Amino acid sequence: MQVTVKLFAGLRQGRFAIREFEFADGAGMARIVADIGISDSELGILLCNGRHTELSCKLEDGDVVSIFPKIGGG
Amino acid sequence: MAAALVEYLRKVVDSEGLLSWSAYRDIGARFAVTYREIEETALKNGFFPKRLQRQRNLFGAAAQLDLLKAKVAIVGCGGLGGAVFEMLLRIGVGHLLVIDPDFFDESNLNRQFLATIENLGRYKVDAALARGRLVNPVAEVETLNQVFQSAAGRARLALCDLVLDALDSVSARLELARLCAQNQQMLIHGAVAGWSGQMVPVPSDSEKMAQIYPGNNPETEPVVPLPETEEPLDNSALTVNAVAALQVAAAVRYVCNFGGGPETSAIKPESGLAGCFIDLLEPALERLF
Known part of the structure; x- marks a missing residue:
């Protein structure tokens, strides 16, 4: 299945802004995040097709995933 | 007192119903009310603080x-x-x-x-x-x-x-x-x-x-x-x-x-x-x- 991954702000550094990935059917968000090499301490908000999602969520062909960095300053 | 305050506000606002800061000071002393009470009474009666004039239409009196x-x-x-x-x-x-x-x-x-x-x-x-x-x-x-x-x-x-x-x-x-x-x-x-x-x-x-x-x-x-x-x-x-x-x-x-x-x-x-x-x-x- 094909999944489009969008990264934001600092997560793009050394990675990409938007890229299409080919994953085995049934792959979940956790797998994608691990494959891209995003650590727990970098990981912020996760969206799938514009809606909030969890690491445990399974993906479907054509999904667009947005991954935001963890931001904690004020 | 409230009616007297509204009556006084009517006298001191400008032609657009705007209440200047100097009027707040005057009214505060004259009626022994807080600035906040003056502003609330003004807004409830269709007047508007002059310091907020540039957002009068943006927000409106109710907001x-x-x-x-x-x-x-x-x-x-x-x-x-x-x-x-x-x-x-x-x-x-x-x-x-x-x-x-x-x-x-x-x-x-x-x-x-x-x-x-x-x-x-x-x-x-x-x-x-x-x-x-x-x-x-x-x-x-x-x-x-x-x-x-x-x-x-x-x-x-x-x-x-x-x-x-x-x-x-x-x-x-x-x-x-x-x-x-x-x-x-x-x-x-x-x-x-x-x-x-x-x-x-x-x-x-x-x-x-x-x-x-x-x-x-x-x-x-x-x-x-x-x-x-x-x-x-x-x-x-x-x-x-x-x-x-x-x-x-x-x-x-x-x-x-x-x-x-x-x-x-x-x-x-x-x-x-x-x-x-x-x-x-x-x-x-x-x-x-």
């Missing part, structure tokens, strides 16, 4: 009255807190509670609007109190130089209609969200890092703060405690002010509309509770949940 009556807490008085405070003062929010235990440090000067060369080493909240008197003496500014988790902090927070998150740590934000959930209060989250930042309204019955910081919630994930972030990123005045403006806009939408404001309010957003992520380096605004 302006909602803002005057609102009691808004600002938790954290650093970059976000100082900017949020300045804007809430200027748009005419009537009651502001500012909580921060910290003192100003030289490294705050690049982005914290309340920090000055003169007040380094002093309590941040004291600067807020002084700024309030200079910018909008109608606003009642209440300050607390303790952490929000203190007994006084919790007690005073509970009395507010709305809470703005201007903290600088993930764990404190999760604690604040739990406290606001207990109090059934709307919390408007803001955070910045580097060139980017985010704003998310967190209703008291939602899990949004835990969704913003996945893996950091000890109540749902009692696993190995995670670090806050890998390294604290630098922050500038740019992101701080962009995110603060998004937070204040959300506060206005909430107070004037979702907070049970009158039907006559001019502010009718379709998506009042939407959050967003802002990037100032590759300028873009992404809608969050």
